Each structure stands twice: as C-alpha cells, then as structure tokens.
Amino acid sequence: MGRRTVRGAVVAVVLCVAAGLGAGPGAGSAAVAAPGAYAYDFAEDARTVEGAASTTDAVGLEPGGTYRSTLPVNGRLYFRLALDATSNAYVSATAVPRQGTTVASSDGVKVAVQDADARSCSYDSTRFGASHSPHPVAAWASRTTDGETTACQGAGTYYVVVDRIDSAGSSSDDWDLELTYVSEPSLVDKVATTAPESSEAWDSASPDPLTGDAVRREGGAGFATAVPLGQGVWQDDIAPGRTLFYRVPVDWGQQLHAIAELGSSNAGSSGGGYVSSALVMSLYNPARGYVDDEGLVYNGSQSSAALDPLPPVSYANRYGVGDRTSGMRFAGSYYLVVHLAEQVTERFGAGPYGLTLRVQMSGTAQDAPGYLGQSVPRDTFAVTEQDREAAGGWTSGGVAGGTGSDGTDTGGGGDNAAMQVVAASGIGAGSLLVLMLGLWTLLARRRAGRA
Template sequence: MRRRTESGRLPVAPPARRRRGASAAVCAALTAALCAAGPYAAAVPADASYPYAFGDDDQVVRGATGTGDAVRLDAGRTYRSTLPDDATLSYRLDLDASTNAYVSATAVPRPGARVSAADGLRVSVQDADGHVCSTNTVHFGPTRSAHPVAAWAARLTGEGGSYLCRGAGAYYAVVERRGASTTAGASSSPDDWDLELDYVSEPAPRGAGGTAPESWNSASPEPVLGDPVRRAGGAGFAEARALGRGVWKDAVRPGQTLFYKVPVDWGQQLYATAELGSGTDGGGEGGFLGTALTMSLYNPVRGRVDDAETGYGGEQTTAALRPLPPVAYENRYASVDRVGAMRFAGWYYLAVHLGTPVEDRFGDGPFGLTLRIRVSGSARPGPAYVGRSAPAGVFGVTGGAREETAAGAGGGSGSGGAGGGGNGTMRLVAAGGLGTGSLLVLWLALWTVLSRRRRPYGTG
C-alpha cells in the first residue's frame, strides 16, 4: 500500500522512461501539473508487481455515488477509475435513439487482496427513470484467486433490447461489487479495486428484424497440431498478444493472468484450448486442486462469452472452450448468453489465469502453458451499418489486424487495437486529466528542450 503525503495525495509515480539530461525546470513543471490534477493522477501503478496493464490512453475519471454527479463517458474511449468496497458508482452516457451502446468494466483487485469464489462485479445500464436496460455479473470463481474480471451491459435500440430504453436521453452505467467482501465478517479483504471502463457504440444496420440461427456446427474439431511457437501474453486487454491459428507456448505463474487476442471475422468459428504443463520441482504440499486454471473468452467489446476451467494435480491438464457458433449479427437474438455474445466480428480476447493456491501445492513455477487456436470458416460480409462505430473499425477484421497477428504483435489502443502507444510521461499527464491545451504546452516545452540538447554545437 503506497503511503499518502501530508496533502492527502499519493506520491506521483515517475515516468516509465526519462531521457537523460532533460531540463529540470520542465520536469518540475510536469510534476507540478500532475500533482495539481488530484489524487487520481497518482493511481497509475509504479511497480512491475501490479497485476494488470491499463491502456496508455486511459482517461482517469471518478465514479459518482449518485447519478446527479455522474461524469459523462464518450464512446470509443477507455477510462480508469476506482471502486471502493461499499460503493455503487455511476457514469453518464448521453445516447441518441438509434445507436447501441456497450459498457464493460474490468475489476482489478490490488496486490495482496483476498477474494472468495462468490465475490464479483456487476455492471448495468439504466435509463433516467431507473429502468434497467441490461445487467451482467461475473465472479472470481472457484480458484478463489484475485485476478482481473470483466462484466458488460448494453443499451440496445432494436429487437432484443428493452422497450423502455430505446429513446434518446441520459443513461447511466452503474458498477458495483457483489459477494462476500460486502458482508460483515467476510474472509475477503475490503480493499479498493481498480477499474478499466470500455465504452463502444454500434450504429444501427440497414433493414430491421432478424432471428437467431436455428442450427450451427457444434461438433468439436480435430485439435490443432504442430510444434508450438513462443508468444508471450500481455498483462491486460491493451497489451493482449495477437494469435492466429496454430500452437503457441508461454509460461504462467500462480496468481498471474495472461491476455491474448484472436481476430475472428463474420461467419467464422473460434476454438481454443489451454494446456497447463506438468509441475516443476518448486516444492509445495502436492495433492489436487479442483480448479486451478481458468480461461475466459471476451468479445470485441470486452463482454464475457464463456469460461473453461480445469483442476490440477501436478500432471498436464487441459481446459477447452465449448464449441461456439460462427460470428453473426443475428446471434444477439439467442436466448443462450454465450451464443448471444458472438454477435460481432473483431478481436476476441482470451484471459488465462492460474490460481494463487497452485503455489502452495506445487511451487511458484513458472508452469508451461500451451494454447491451441483454430479459426474455421470463410469470412463473410457483415451487416451494412448506417454510420460508424466508435472506435472506428472495432466490428471487423482489418488488414492491420491480420498483419499484427502474423507478426505476433502485442498491445494496441482501445477496443479496436488500432495502434497507439505513448511513453510513460504522456500516460501520466493523461491520467491526471489535464486539458488538451495544458498538455500541449507542457509537451512542446519538453520537446523544445530535448531537441536543443540533441543539436550539435554551433547549429543555433
């Protein structure tokens, strides 16, 4: 736990990279600006032990305990916030009458937090009269291990959406904790959780109506074989490593969550298995854990599709996702949640978590991890949308996504993974909530100083 200063603010974390010889005056100006931005500016973790990598361009916002003070979120953006143990937080969405809106919240317990299987996160979208448009709850599950989990909710304007939530106006994304940590005498710890919020808009399609597919190929295919290729997973959605069809190897430690992403186009089916290798000689009590490894699949708006779990007794074991339908717009009309979640083309995310109890039984690893990925079927044309999504291109597989997959690249910005980056200084300034003008002035000042220091003598 980081100590607060006398002013009540957390100490500001230093930039991840600092060019030697930078002007002390400019650095001081940047530091002063960050401090003036408020305590949330210092929420960016400064040590490598933090369990999650937030997006470089996440904007830090404060959730409101009442809708009257709710800050407005903009579609196509990702945000960072904090969720106390006993709070229900609201964020405002200003919506028109034709656009679908999806909000996902990823909860990240801080290092050392304790959770029970029943602890979790609930997200709902509500209208100005308190009607619930949709809601979703996720739990940490039987691993009893604190790790990033994401829940999603939506406002849908067409068939399948709530009739009361189809009009234009102010809506609210409501985020709350669920489970044992909110009850007296619970074994879970009441520490704050960090949040990453993702807000995506989907325009209406040309034409109306549709029904869920009546049948699809639900047979498990032959496993993908071949020599595994090394691909290291990322620590969050923004750092997810791109994978295509093939066999991929990595290593995971107890308590760690690794993120990967797979491009799945309209009409294609995704199959994935995760194999945990036999135990190392790291000591421990041995025995058997009923649930040790969890693989969660999320769709392009970070909505959970399905989970696969497996126990562990020191021997190799496999967790496989159940067969899923081909990606189709009409899947949203299905009554089965995991079918309905396969409603978009784009990046599908795999989050693989190894429970912390594995360390007590089998040592701290690392343990070998093998992923077998298959994407079947030919890509088909998607719906003819009237307008553009935000972020643009999130509901499709672009040439850039194919190149990223072929190269085995990781990272990206926002839901669409359309690129981005930025250094540590820019991340910290953005986190502080500085206005565009102030940020530009500070950055130009720093750039000017650095440019002059790089010039040869006698050039001006």
C-alpha cells in the same frame, strides 16, 4: 598515453551504454514486477474519473473512451451516457483487485445500464469463481435499439451503474476499475431477430486439435496490451497469480475454438494433492463482454481445458439465450484471458509453468452486415488486414507470418517484443558508437596539434 586514455574512456562509456540499452526498458529497476507478481496493464490513454455516489453527480462517458477509476468496498458508482435513438451502446467494467487482496468465489463486479426512470436496459455480473484467486474480471451492459422490447429506445440521458459484489471475509481494500464505452451503429436494413439454432445452422462438433511445434508469444497483462494470436499452436509461461491476455481476430461467419494446456511441474503429482480450478481460460468479445470460460483441475501433471463449441459470429446471435450465443454478436478481436491461481504455488511451487494455446478458426469469412455508419472506436467490430498480419496465424496455404522453418515467430505486426527491444538497442548503441568514435578522433587530433 593521452590517446589510449581517451580511447579507453570512450570505449568504456560505449560499452556501458550499449549494455544498458541491451537490457531493455526498465531493466534492473525496482519498478519492474518480479516473476509471479500480480500486474495489470491499464490503457495508456485511460482518463481518470471518479464514480459518483448519486446519478445527480455522475460524470459523462464519451463513445470510444477508456476510463480508470476506483471501486470501493460495498461500493456503487454511477456514470452518465448521452445516447441517440438509433445506435447501440456497450459499456464494460473491469474490476482489478490489488496485490495481496483476499477474495471469495462469489465476489465480483456487476454492471447495469439504466434509463432516467431507473429501468434497467441490461445488466451482467462476473465473479472470481472457485479458484478464490484475485484476478481481473469484466462485466458489460448495453443499451440496444434493435431489440423487440420497447424499453430504453429513445434518445436521452442514461446511467451506468457499477456494483462491487462482496461477501463476508473479503478484503477491505479498494479495487481498481477500467471502463470502456463502445458505440455500434444501427443497420441500413433490419435483420431476423431470431438466433440460428446449432442443429440447423452451424456445426456444434469440435474439430481435431492442432498439432505441431508451438510458436512462442508472450501474453499481455491487460486488455489494452493483449497480444494478437491467429490460428496456430502458441506457447508461453505463466506464474501463479498471473493473468495473461491475448486477442484473436474472428470475422463474420467464423467459429473460434481454443484449448489451453498447463504443462507438468517439476514437483509432479507425487504428493497426491490437486488444485481445483487451477487455471481458468475466459473468453470476452470485442466490447469486452463475457462470453464463456473453462477451468481445469491440476495435480502437477499436464492438463487441458477447451471452450465448448461456440456459434459462428453473427449479428443475429444477439437475440439468442445465454452469454455463449449472445456474446458472439459481432466480428473483431476476441480476448482469451488465462489466469493461474495463486494456490498453485503452495502445492507445486512458484513456477513459472508452461502454457500452450491451440487456437483454431473454422468457417468462411462473410461480409459484414450493412451498418449505417462506423463504430466508435473505428473498426471495433471488424477484422482488418493489420489485425490478420499482427495475429500471424496459419492459413490453408501454410504459414502466414506465424512460424518460420526453424519454428520462430515471424508474424508481421506481432513480432516478439524482446526482438524489438534488441533491434532498438542495436540501433541506439551503433549510433552512439559512431558519435563517440568521432569525438575520440577529434580529441586525438587536437592533442597531436598541441604537441
């Protein structure tokens, strides 16, 4: 009886622990966001800083740093940069409205870099748009030394100015803010300061969309946790109010093509209604600079949106006009950010809804320009072998870690997070089982000895 009692207790403990491990981190916890809840993953290493109301008190930002702050209503914040006379500096600000916030289409965030005499080196703004649905939006500004202008060329102190764009009737709640600062070295030799024209230098026609079975890959909830995608057909679920982040490695000389498809709903289109700008797919470059976006109208039936043809990645694109050209100025991980408007719930239900992404790359990868040093963070403007393996896309020779013969994801560093949890759970439960069985044997022997 004693042996059975000990063994039963051990087995019960093992089963309970194994069940807890198999459930994954945070399972059953109230801290886990419910499906459809608004969420944003800030970088784990983000340093919390307080934006200043004046340049006099501005906090300094370091190259390669990621920072977290708060953007108040009708607020203007200042941060400080110490720049040399040769490198290019890019600062991106991601505004994250909190859950339950009310926003207007004209609300958004504006970023500028200014010199010590309040002259703007560059500025940019991004707004929430016609969906009226709160979601993360990012804008960037820069100080570059390779342009034709004479302003902002010298070494010295510069300031990042972040403005919150508010309209009447918007929420009075503060927004969260994430800042990144990336440094790009200058070139060994100067290049042409004219962007190539599409009619002369690159193919502006869209390729035929990819077909075939989709590979499931779940998007991240922020830039820092964006999930890698390569060329291929990818599938995910998205709930109204959610924003999903993916990153696609695009090398020098390559063109990115992307299509987002929102699947039909169980409610169908029988009601005759629709949601304008129900789903928006935005593209940001490796420095989190806005490049382009495309939205779709949804009436309950399947619908798709495709980015207009973009130029191949080229250093000279920075001299072009418009975000779609100047934003494609360096290689690296480009971010596809997909948002489904909250209003979809009112018309067609809480979902989640099926999302399909068709990602294609055209053009042959080329050598990088002759940089005089490394970017900070390192390899920000490059595509590494690790990036390609994690993306797990298709190649001209077939599947490269993207899909197996059964259609499952086999993408190297881009393995499904759930499988990693299951593997870790199995290892942890197995180790605990061996330990507990050993303890049971020891206790049984001691009881037998006493008897």
